[in-house]
Amino acid sequence: MATIAAANVKALRDLTGAGMMDCKKALEEAGGDNDRAVEILRVKGQAQAAKRGGRMTTEGLVGSYVHAGGKIGVLVEVDCETDFVARNEDFNDFVRDVALHIAAAAPLYVAEDDVPAEVRERELRIFAEQAADRPEEVRPKVAEGRLRKWLEEVVLHNQPHVNADKHGGQTIEELRAVTAAKTGENIVIRRFVRFAIGED
Numbered sequence: 001m002a003t004i005a006a007a008n009v010k011a012l013r014d015l016t017g018a019g020m021m022d023c024k025k026a027l028e029e030a031g032g033d034n035d036r037a038v039e040i041l042r043v044k045g046q047a048q049a050a051k052r053g054g055r056m057t058t059e060g061l062v063g064s065y066v067h068a069g070g071k072i073g074v075l076v077e078v079d080c081e082t083d084f085v086a087r088n089e090d091f092n093d094f095v096r097d098v099a100l101h102i103a104a105a106a107p108l109y110v111a112e113d114d115v116p117a118e119v120r121e122r123e124l125r126i127f128a129e130q131a132a133d134r135p136e137e138v139r140p141k142v143a144e145g146r147l148r149k150w151l152e153e154v155v156l157h158n159q160p161h162v163n164a165d166k167h168g169g170q171t172i173e174e175l176r177a178v179t180a181a182k183t184g185e186n187i188v189i190r191r192f193v194r195f196a197i198g199e200d
Contacts, residue, residue: 004028012037042178059086060190065099074102076192081185091187094179097161098172102192107156110189115155123150156189 004027012023012034022041030036060079066072078095085091109115127146131139152158157173167175172189180187 004032008032008034012041042181044181059083060188061086061092061095063095063099065096065103067100067103071197072103073195074099074192076102077190079188079190080183085183085185085187088183090179090182094175094187097163097167097175098156098189099192101159101162101172102156102194104162105156105159106194106196107159107192108154110156110191112151112155112157115151120147123147156192 004024008027009020009023012027013020015038022044023037026037026040026044027034029040058079059082060077063074063076063078065074076095076099078091078098080086080091124143124147127143127150128139130146131142134142157176158171160169160171161167161175170178176187176189
């Protein structure tokens with residue numbers, strides 16, 4: 001087993017926000033490879049976040065963002081389990097990043113479960129009609145593929161964060177899971193509202 005320097009453990013902790021022992025174990029498992037250790041921590045963190053998914057979230061923040069000279073505004077409610085985490089810097093940064101993203105990306109729903117069945121069916125019918133020039137046996141697959149793409153565009157969880165430089169193409173759901181792993185609590189984006197001058 002490779003000997004892991006304390007400085008390397010600290011650097012990994014600073015990068016990921018994971019606990020010192022978790023960072024040490026990840027570096028040992030990765031044979032000292034920092035990039036591999038980050039992957040290990042992300043996998044474990046997301047697994048732990050999934051386990052926490054059923055826990056009650058009765059604390060949190062309402063975040064806001066106003067952009068373009070007051071022409072676009074967002075309010076978003078993000079919940080967590082304790083007021084301690086609601087005051088945590090990582091949690092606050094996440095809430096701000098989500099509000100900014102909503103202002104720029106204009107999602108319609110928080111999660112796929114929020115998309116009404118009749119809306120899905122309507123979109124699927126439209127996509128099936130658009131595929132009318134394709135062979136009959138592939139039309140359903142084409143329509144399903146287009147529905148999947150549409151869900152990626154309109155569902156907040158599925159959207160890659162608009163700040164790709166900061167977040168490297170991670171989706172809002174991936175960022176939520178990372179924040180849950182860092183804080184050790186279940187985190188839920190409960191709801192949002194986006195206002196834009198001139199839009200209904």
